[in-house]
Amino acid sequence: MEPVLISPAKAIVFDMPAVIFSFLIPLTGVGIFTYIIALRLKPLVKAQPDPRMDDRIHRFFNMCKFAIGQYRQPRYLLAGIIHITLFAGFVILSLRSITLVLIGISDGYVLPGMSGAAGHIYHGLKEFAAMAVLAACIVAMFRRGILKPERYAVPPKYGKNHTWEAIFVLVLISGLVLCDMVFEGSHAAAHIRKGLKADMLIPGTGSWLSAILLTSASMNTLQHIHLGAYFFHELIFFFFLCFLPLGKHFHVITSLPNVFLMKMNKGTIKPVQWGIEDEELDQLESFGVKTFEDFTWKHMLDFYSCADCGRCSDNCPANAVGRPLSPRFISIKCRDYAFKAYPLHGLSTNSHNLIGSVLEEDEIWSCTTCGACEEECPLLIEYIDKIVDLRRGMVEDGIVPQSLQKPLRALEKRGNPYGIMEKKRIDWIKDLPEEINVKILKRKETADTLYFVDSISSYDDRIQEISRAAVKILHAAGIEFGMLGPNEMDSGHEVKRFGEEMLFQYLRDKNLNAIKNSRATRIITTDPHAYNALKNDYANLPPVEHISQTTLRAVTSGNIRLKPIEDPNKIYTYHDPCYLGRHNNIYDAPRELIDAIPGIKRIEMTQNCKDRSFCCGGGGLMLFYEPIEEKRMGQVRVEMAKTAGANIIITGCPFCMVNVEDAIKTSGLENEMGAIDLVELIERHME
Amino acid sequence: MEILVCIKRVPDTAENEIEVNRDGSDIERDDLVYSVNEWDNYAVEEAIQIRDKVGGSITVVSVGDEDAEEVLRREMAMGADKGILLSDNAFEGSDGEGVATILKAGIEKGNYDLILTGAQADDGAGQIGGMLAAMLDWPYASLVNIIDIVDDKTIKVGREIAGGNQEMNEMDLPCVLSIQTGINEPRYVGIRGIRKVASMEIPMLGVKDIELLSESVGKSGAKVKRLDYFVPELGEGAEILEGSTDEIIDKLTELLKAKGGIK
Numbered sequence: 001m002e003p004v005l006i007s008p009a010k011a012i013v014f015d016m017p018a019v020i021f022s023f024l025i026p027l028t029g030v031g032i033f034t035y036i037i038a039l040r041l042k043p044l045v046k047a048q049p050d051p052r053m054d055d056r057i058h059r060f061f062n063m064c065k066f067a068i069g070q071y072r073q074p075r076y077l078l079a080g081i082i083h084i085t086l087f088a089g090f091v092i093l094s095l096r097s098i099t100l101v102l103i104g105i106s107d108g109y110v111l112p113g114m115s116g117a118a119g120h121i122y123h124g125l126k127e128f129a130a131m132a133v134l135a136a137c138i139v140a141m142f143r144r145g146i147l148k149p150e151r152y153a154v155p156p157k158y159g160k161n162h163t164w165e166a167i168f169v170l171v172l173i174s175g176l177v178l179c180d181m182v183f184e185g186s187h188a189a190a191h192i193r194k195g196l197k198a199d200m201l202i203p204g205t206g207s208w209l210s211a212i213l214l215t216s217a218s219m220n221t222l223q224h225i226h227l228g229a230y231f232f233h234e235l236i237f238f239f240f241l242c243f244l245p246l247g248k249h250f251h252v253i254t255s256l257p258n259v260f261l262m263k264m265n266k267g268t269i270k271p272v273q274w275g276i277e278d279e280e281l282d283q284l285e286s287f288g289v290k291t292f293e294d295f296t297w298k299h300m301l302d303f304y305s306c307a308d309c310g311r312c313s314d315n316c317p318a319n320a321v322g323r324p325l326s327p328r329f330i331s332i333k334c335r336d337y338a339f340k341a342y343p344l345h346g347l348s349t350n351s352h353n354l355i356g357s358v359l360e361e362d363e364i365w366s367c368t369t370c371g372a373c374e375e376e377c378p379l380l381i382e383y384i385d386k387i388v389d390l391r392r393g394m395v396e397d398g399i400v401p402q403s404l405q406k407p408l409r410a411l412e413k414r415g416n417p418y419g420i421m422e423k424k425r426i427d428w429i430k431d432l433p434e435e436i437n438v439k440i441l442k443r444k445e446t447a448d449t450l451y452f453v454d455s456i457s458s459y460d461d462r463i464q465e466i467s468r469a470a471v472k473i474l475h476a477a478g479i480e481f482g483m484l485g486p487n488e489m490d491s492g493h494e495v496k497r498f499g500e501e502m503l504f505q506y507l508r509d510k511n512l513n514a515i516k517n518s519r520a521t522r523i524i525t526t527d528p529h530a531y532n533a534l535k536n537d538y539a540n541l542p543p544v545e546h547i548s549q550t551t552l553r554a555v556t557s558g559n560i561r562l563k564p565i566e567d568p569n570k571i572y573t574y575h576d577p578c579y580l581g582r583h584n585n586i587y588d589a590p591r592e593l594i595d596a597i598p599g600i601k602r603i604e605m606t607q608n609c610k611d612r613s614f615c616c617g618g619g620g621l622m623l624f625y626e627p628i629e630e631k632r633m634g635q636v637r638v639e640m641a642k643t644a645g646a647n648i649i650i651t652g653c654p655f656c657m658v659n660v661e662d663a664i665k666t667s668g669l670e671n672e673m674g675a676i677d678l679v680e681l682i683e684r685h686m687e
Numbered sequence: 688m689e690i691l692v693c694i695k696r697v698p699d700t701a702e703n704e705i706e707v708n709r710d711g712s713d714i715e716r717d718d719l720v721y722s723v724n725e726w727d728n729y730a731v732e733e734a735i736q737i738r739d740k741v742g743g744s745i746t747v748v749s750v751g752d753e754d755a756e757e758v759l760r761r762e763m764a765m766g767a768d769k770g771i772l773l774s775d776n777a778f779e780g781s782d783g784e785g786v787a788t789i790l791k792a793g794i795e796k797g798n799y800d801l802i803l804t805g806a807q808a809d810d811g812a813g814q815i816g817g818m819l820a821a822m823l824d825w826p827y828a829s830l831v832n833i834i835d836i837v838d839d840k841t842i843k844v845g846r847e848i849a850g851g852n853q854e855m856n857e858m859d860l861p862c863v864l865s866i867q868t869g870i871n872e873p874r875y876v877g878i879r880g881i882r883k884v885a886s887m888e889i890p891m892l893g894v895k896d897i898e899l900l901s902e903s904v905g906k907s908g909a910k911v912k913r914l915d916y917f918v919p920e921l922g923e924g925a926e927i928l929e930g931s932t933d934e935i936i937d938k939l940t941e942l943l944k945a946k947g948g949i950k
Contacts (some may be wrong), residue, residue, distance in 0.1 A: 003714045281879075282879075287879065395875060395877055396877065396879060396880070397875065398765070398766075398875045398876065398880075399873075400874070401871075402872055404875075405873075408875070408877075412697065413720040419699070419720075420704075421704065421718055423718070500877055501879075502878040503877060503878050503881070507876060
């Protein structure tokens with residue numbers, strides 16, 4: 001039977017067989033695309049090594065969860081639903097798009113397995129997917145163009161607004177689905193006009209609607225529309241393909257590999273250079289990231305993968321208080337740099353220092369390494385390792401804020417940032433009750449359990465109270481333990497994260513030696529930063545636990561009994577410390593412990609608890625840093641607790657205590673708000 | 688430009704609790720940690736910035752015992768090209784003039800266009816720069832907080848005058864300048880930087896090498912002798928005003944009026 005409309009594969013366009021175009025368009029598109037991708041890969045080849053092929057089963061699972069499953073998308077509900085719709089629609093329609101390309105070459109081409117029932121099911125599916133995608137595009141355009149959510153705004157110092165790119169791509173996607181609808185619709189309309197049975201038309205779909213709209217058109221017009229829609233689809237499709245690697249939509253291509261290659265060990269910091277042992281570090285010519293090529297290839301892939309969704313910066317405490325840091329723009333500025341330094345035509349430019357040109361010193365020092373950005377990123381982009389690498393480069397070049405130089409020197413000379421004598425490290429135990437005997441391990445003395453105190457808990461007057469409360473709890477729980485005393489050094493947690501790797505290793509080695517000599521089989525800390533250092537930065541140590549875990553066990557087993565809450569009218573809220581929560585996933589133990597006090601009223605800061613906890617301002621060396629900021633992070637945090645309806649903030653970290661108490665005072669809220677550490681609260685309620 | 692910076696190893700006052708020893712002759716040194724004198728750090732940083740701008744090299748020199756090598760190395764890690772340690776048993780017990788004499792003798796072994804010292808040392812008297820310039824018969828500016836290199840014969844130096852005023856002077860090279868803190872932001876020196884210069888030779892020169900008479904320096908040559916060293920007794924405690932801000936202001940005005948501070 002003669003076909004109702006001439007198909008693209010058999011049509012004559014501009015006096016030429018249309019099949020020529022059906023070959024040429026994909027060939028040109030794929031050719032240009034390959035060329036662009038090759039250029040995009042160029043800096044990755046020059047980049048630093050980064051082994052990411054371990055534990056592939058787990059990686060594959062993560063890819064299914066975060067990339068294909070879009071696990072983090074619904075954390076922002078509306079944007080999440082729109083994205084999931086677009087993504088799912090995209091996956092479904094990609095088969096249709098491939099089929100369409102091939103139809104232009106071989107008339108009536110059907111993908112293998114798509115004949116028969118499967119084909120019918122798929123046809124229905126893609127009709128609905130197309131409608132869903134179109135609807136999502138319209139909502140997204142309305143949202144980006146009219147509602148303009150704040151987190152997409154581009155501050156003037158970071159350049160122009162990115163809205164046009166977002167809208168343009170939405171128009172392209174809408175164009176793709178519309179073309180297919182018209183292509184199908186015109187075909188069906190022609191059949192109806194000829195009184196033949198139309199292809200499977202599902203009422204309510206775009207193809208159905210376009211068929212109805214086109215039935216009044218002449219056969220000639222229908223033929224033109226049919227072919228026009230087909231080739232318009234081809235052009236948009238291959239233009240879009242080549243447009244992807246030019247901007248934020250590169251993530252369409254890079255997100256699957258980027259998530260597969262994600263960082264798997266939270267809480268750790270990448271080594272100075274992968275494949276270089278600590279002993280070989282002296283041989284390295286340069287430390288850290290100074291030029292773009294000093295990044296690892298995976299970190300470059302991160303830059304390419306950033307979808308500009310703004311979720312990182314929306315959750316970044318530094319950004320929230322007006323520090324000159326917005327993680328989103330670290331990625332975007334570095335990507336823009338990469339595109340400019342490795343242009344699509346012309347020669348690559350010579351690499352030069354990023355600090356002072358693309359990035360600013362204060363920007364890089366502003367980060368508290370709280371990890372909120374990484375927790376939020378739907379594409380698992382890393383920021384902390386990059387920040388630390390950039391700091392390593394600055395430290396080597398001597399670019400360190402004056403405010404940090406003194407504590408760093410003190411750490412080198414005295415093993416603590418305050419520069420107080422080593423022998424005074426245990427002065428705080430003098431105020432303990434006589435019946436509590438604290439064992440300070442001298443050389444050759446051993447203990448099964450070691451309490452690693454760290455600097456702030458040893459030297460800071462206020463925090464010493466927490467250390468004493470911890471000792472009382474351990475004593476009450478019947479746990480015998482020892483401490484390293486003057487032989488203990490700062491854990492070096494922030495030293496490492498501020499980029500002074502060699503100093504960190506010096507402190508670590510001293511501690512490792514002392515811990516080894518103590519023969520401890522477990523280590524307890526009250527400081528989440530020390531906990532993270534011992535657990536994730538040091539190697540080959542016995543199990544490390546945070547005091548909240550130890551205490552919870554003692555309470556559950558009945559070794560420690562708690563009496564009813566002192567003041568039942570107070571409302572408590574727990575502030576998750578970054579290095580207990582986000583970096584080490586300890587959310588429940590502290591909460592269970594608090595709730596074990598009979599009669600206590602505890603509420604959550606629902607918008608900002610657990611993995612969305614808001615950093616208090618940072619610990620360790622961050623206490624010495626003088627940032628450019630409009631207000632303190634601690635003040636924002638205290639305000640959150642107040643808004644939630646709490647009047648006591650429970651902390652689980654000495655630095656949180658310092659920052660929160662300070663913020664209560666500077667906000668003038670001494671009469672309304674209070675702060676207490678978890679161990680102090682428990683110690684006060686022990687029977 | 689050949690620049691020499693005189694540096695000193697001092698007990699780190701920021702990181703120590705200084706106590707006087709039992710017989711009052713010195714401070715208790717057992718538990719002390721030492722570092723380079725803070726002012727000297729600014730002088731070395733300034734020298735590095737000048738060298739990076741106009742070329743030349745930087746030598747750091749210190750009068751002291753073998754331990755002073757540690758601070759020389761630190762400043763070399765910072766960016767100084769060479770280090771010289773002036774060390775001899777005969778130098779022990781030198782007064783300010785003695786130290787300046789030793790430095791002068793060391794300086795005459797080299798060929799320098801510009802000599803920088805810290806304005807003073809944590810444990811010093813702020814006298815070396817001036818004495819050294821006088822002995823060399825070179826022009827001298829103290830408490831310098833701006834250096835502008837005009838050409839290889841002239842420089843402009845700024846000095847901060849009490850009350851926050853600024854003075855600018857022109858001087859001929861060679862000259863001696865004592866450097867005030869705040870002239871720049873000294874760069875950080877990490878352990879890695881120090882390790883990089885660990886193998887560099889630092890020549891140690893004694894009395895004979897710099898052609899000095901032992902009697903002219905050290906204890907025998909000292910014309911100023913330290914008699915005592917003590918922590919002054921605390922005066923009467925400060926008064927802390929209490930009450931609301933307005934009350935405190937009222938009390939303060941009253942006090943100031945009573946003592947003649949305001950009329």
